Amino acid sequence: MDNGLTRALQGLGRQVNSRIWRLGFASRFFLAIMLHSGTSLRRIHLTIREIYFTGVLSLIIIMVSGLFVGMVLGLQGYDTLARYGSTEALGVLVALSLVRELGPVVSALLFASRAGSAITAEIGMMKATEQLSAMEMMAVDPIARVVAPRFWGGVIAMPLLAALFSAMGVFGGYLIGVQLIGVDEGSFWAQMQASVDFRQDILNGVIKSFVFGIIVSWVAVFEGYDAVPTAEGVSGATTRTVVTSSLAILAADFILTAFMFTGT
Amino acid sequence: MNLAGIPGVNMSQESLVEIRDLNFTYDSRPVLTGINMTIPRGKVVAVMGISGCGKTTTLRLIGGQLKPTSGEVRVGGQVVHELDSDGLYALRRRMGMLFQFGALFTDMSVFDNIAFQMREHTDLPETMIRDLVLMKLHAVGLRGAHDLMPAELSGGMARRVALARAIALDPMLIMYDEPFAGLDPISLSIVGELIRKLTDALGASSIVVTHDVQESLKIVDYVYFVSEGKIVAEGTADEMKHSTVPYVHQFIWGEADGPVPFQYPARPYGEELMERAARRG
Secondary structure, rough: OHHHHHHEEEEEEEHHHHHHHHHHHHHHHHHHHHHHHHHHOOOHHHHHHHHHOOOHHHHHHHHHHHHHHHHHHHHHHHHHHHHHHOOHHHHHHHHHHHHHHHHHHHHHHHHHHHHHHHHHHHHHHHHHHHHHHHHOOOOOOHHHHHHHHHHHHHHHHHHHHHHHHHHHHHHHHHHHHHHHHHHHHHHHHHHHHHHHHHHHHHHHHHHHHHHHHHHHHHHHHHHHHOOOOHHHHHHHHHHHHHHHHHHHHHHHHHHHHHHHHOOO | OHHHHOOOOOOOOOOEEEEEEEEEOOOEEEEEEEEEEEEEEOOEEEEEOOOOOOOHHHHHHHHHOOOOOEEEEEEEOHHHOOOOHHHHHHHHEEEEEEEOOOOOOOOOOOOHHHHHHHHOOOOOHHHHHHHHHHHHHHHHHOOHHOOOOOOOOHHHHHHHHHHHHOOOOOOEEEEEEEEEEEOHHHHHHHHHHHHHHHHHOOOOEEEEEEEOOHHHHHHEEEEEEEEEEEEEEEHHHHHHHHOHHHHHHHHHHHHOOOOOOOOOOOOOHHHHHHHHHHOOO
């Protein structure tokens, strides 16, 4: 019994220890990316290529999801507001829900699954097939040439995708609320315009999506670079990217919301 | 026998790579112990041994991807592990490496793979890069394949493209990690011939890490045999063919049993069976 307990405690200690080490490696890796960012941003075509792969190719899933989330908000929002006789506030409810929370968070979760996993798999496979080693042997730093452009591509694409998600969501809410249910169109837009504050609501939403972009891109490139160079290792790293970045997005969202919107 | 015995090599000739008393330990397990090697300029030297004996580690130590636990590797007179990252990268620009399965960049065409280093390290105009790339591809017989993607190449073609990429900047040292692994007989002899011809044409030195005896002995000037992280024999190809060292003999003639045992170390089988029978009662 004692032995079993000791073994369990040892196992727990090992797990905690290895997580702390990994966090340390990830932090050093983040610093290395920052140090090499100048080189990769000067060769902007590398970053633009990654914005295309992570941003443009994620447009379909982001826009369709935004539309449906907005439509659901329209239905649910109308149902709730009707109980209080304030259905004309539907535009405000849809817009605030989207720009403050759902836009940044849901688009970041989708981005982690669609683009984050792809970045991890690509870098992991490059490691497994010795492409990163080959690059090193050609005197080209893989962090500057492969990792930093992917990181910045993700960081730049994320706020743009979140903005498109929110815009499509507002359009979805309009379709359901105004076109289908018959909420007054003037009230829908006018109240939205009057109640959504640029700095407090929109800018904070953009800051959130920027932070989520850093989180997803950092986790994705680190997991890829740190992947065990086998098929199983790359598959495990891809899963970890989605799980870790999703949890980190939700935790960061709570912290950011607590700072940004408490007391307003 | 030492390097002075190779035709065309004398000991006064400056050697390009010198490895002295090299030890490398990984996770407190010795991988290489007391390695001494000399790679003369303009020669092809093979490092042979069974899988996992430390051959590839030797290449990584020469390329500065690993640091030795003790001892030193000198390339062109510079101690590799003492170089800072700028010095190491400057040295690597004068090296070429062919990886075991080519390691071609899968998101680039054959042309772009070979142009990669030229674009990264030189300011050459695109027209000149084009001429140089096609020249390198012509040397490996694949000029007509410059538009193909790596996924469209056969194993042998991919290895030849990787070879063209390794010589893109006319290196002074070319390292080959298992260049013959998994190739059909025709590709095997093409790659072997190319290694020899390119080394001679460029005046470079080549280190071939391999366990392909027949093909490599045809093209190399000197051979080091490595077993369990130590050099157990060295000499010219002819000397190795007639070697009486048991390990070399077993390796060259492909004998199933010998100093390298057929069985992975384990308790005697009889003892294990008896114990199992006794446990069953």
